Amino acid sequence: MANILTRMGDGERVQMSVSEVRDALLAGTHDAAQKGKIPELGSDELEQLLEIFLDKNRIVGVAPGEEVVLTHDIGTLRLMGDQANSGVGIPLSRLQGILVHERAFAADTMELGHIDYSFKPVKPIISMEMQEYETAAMMTIVPLFYGAMPNLGTYYRPDGPFGNPSDLLPQGKVREAREAQLEAAGHATRDMVYVSSKLHEVACEGINFDTTAAAGDADFYATLNAVAEIKKTMPEMAIEVGMAGEFILGMHGELFFNGQRLAGMYPHQQVKVVEEAGADIFGPVINTNTSRSMPWNVARAVTFVKHTVAVSSIPIHVNVGMGVGGVPVFETPPIDSTTRASKALVQIAKVDGL
């Protein structure tokens, strides 16, 4: 049988035999099952995945009626930003960028976001954000989020006032590192609640906490506490929590939410605490391994996400972009890879959105 043209996790083209692809799919689902202590994909699902990779068309898709909705991160930075934000450097205002997404890209939802895209720098210029949101909300039809990253790293020295765990831990100063993280988390929670409350004053439809837990369990802890507080005082404002990675790093190690230790959580465990905090949509991340093939990465992502969908009572919008969700770590992800990963996550993992 002819070889299958696919890619490695860094995007490089490779040819694999059918048996090699079968082995990669099996190894990918096995790896996810072993790490997450969750069920592997069944033989029917592995065959379905094989068919997706056997398809000789460059672009693959789902059947009519199987389409899903899309939410975004990074706001309009993908148009006006530089490569660090996957931006293409088009000099547009944020309002113009939002309208381009709604009317030219036919986006299902959109978001406004600050050029730095973190909550902390938004705080001093929140009036500008409120003003921009008010204007955008009048001119758009699609649901409009405000997006930003919790980004606990900005609270540590030299960017912030608190000791940096990455400096303290190598010195053996575990207690000091933990204290610094707790203090930083408290400030981050207050900033996130403050920014959200000001946006609530202009009737913001939803907040997107993007790249959550990038700085480990304290980052996740700060975000969950912010979500719980926002939902208690502003219940009508929708909240999406999107993650930074598949695994919560235990930079602190002893942080709990509703009695559950946050360090070491995988997506199917993360979604349960996100639900308990009161969020409406969860965005799991599965990291792409550049040394492994796309069949291995996609099978692994589908295994994690399928179980996350199964245990979740809220909609799941899986992250499917550069370097996550079975998509190669490459600045302009090849369309054959993005469509195969998306199709697999929709048809087999049964996600509610991307």
Next chain:
Amino acid sequence: MQMHRKMKLPAAKKYVAERLKISVTDLSDEQVMREIREDLDIGIITSVPGSAKGMEAKARIAALLDLEISTVKRFRSKTFF
């Protein structure tokens, strides 16, 4: 429906399809939805003078789906209806 009622996608699609009196498959059919959007005046992709845009369309969608959209609610509170 996902944002405000935590609905999973199949339930959300069913709800919207029932409110629009069409099938779930029709929801992503460009031809069907163009006509529905024109008939109900709830916003279309291309720019047609006189058609509902922005808040106008959003307010009509909120009523159609029996959904309280916060920006629509605020707009109503700032006007006289």
